[in-house]
Structures are given as C-alpha cells and as structure tokens.
Amino acid sequence: MTSTEQSGGxxxxxxxxxxxxxxxxxxxxxxxQEIHELLGERGEPVGLATVYRTLQRLADAGEVDQxxxxxxxxxxxxxxxxxxxxxVCRECGATVEVEGPxxxxxxxxxxxxxxxxxxxxxxxxxxxxARCG
Numbered sequence: 001m002t003s004t005e006q007s008g009g010x011x012x013x014x015x016x017x018x019x020x021x022x023x024x025x026x027x028x029x030x031x032x033q034e035i036h037e038l039l040g041e042r043g044e045p046v047g048l049a050t051v052y053r054t055l056q057r058l059a060d061a062g063e064v065d066q067x068x069x070x071x072x073x074x075x076x077x078x079x080x081x082x083x084x085x086x087x088v089c090r091e092c093g094a095t096v097e098v099e100g101p102x103x104x105x106x107x108x109x110x111x112x113x114x115x116x117x118x119x120x121x122x123x124x125x126x127x128x129x130a131r132c133g
Contacts, residue, residue: 015046015047015050016054018039018044018046019035019039019046019051019054022038022039022042023035023058023076023077023078026077027078028077028095029065029076029077029093030075030077031075032048032051032052032055033048035051035076036048039051055074058076059074063079064078065078067124068124070090070126075093077095084097085098085099085100085122085123085124085125086098086124086125087124087127088125088127089127089128089129089131090127090128090132091128091132092129094131094132098125100123103121103123107119107121
C-alpha cells in the first residue's frame, strides 16, 4: 500500500494519504483514536471522522487488518501478506499471528455440511500474554 495509490478505491486526498502513511509507520494494532493522535503529533490536520471512514474503507478493501477487541472496539494495522489468525492479549493488546490448519479444515467442513460455498472467516483468540499474566 503506497501513499499515492487509490487505497480502498478512494480518491487519494491529502488526509487519506496521511492515514495510509501513518499505517505504514507501525506494525501493531491501533485504534482509530490512536491513529488520529499519531497524525496530530505529526502535524497532520485530519479529522477523526475521516480517520474512521478511511480505515473502514481500507479494511473493506482488504488493505488493512481489522480486529474487534473484547469490548467491541475496532483496531487496525497494515495487512499481512498471508491468511492468518490472531492471538490477542486482553491486558496490553499484544498480538501474535498464528496459523491454524485445523481451523481451515474445520471451516471448510462445517460450511460444506450446511451447503455453504465461497466461505471466508476470521479468528481472534483472546487471552493474557506471559508479560501481563
């Protein structure tokens, strides 16, 4: 994802480019509010509503990963290149990408059992990391 491409099918305004560039500056998950604060620290005048809309469009386009925390807040980060799942710490938000061949088999099996095709899924496992535990 580059700052000059039409990310998420959106017209590349200065504010949207600023959000994309901010996303490229970190690897962990961040909330829209945290990204908005980062933009403010950089002197980028981007409204919080614009940050939310841009992140949602990028998530819809598959250009950023989006998770929902246990309390329902959406958090975002640049997309990984491969399909994966997440193990998320309830306390500090640390996130580890995990692969789950058994999950993939189970997903296909349960979909086929109920006559579903073209299935996609997400999986987030919440717990407490060793540092917080």
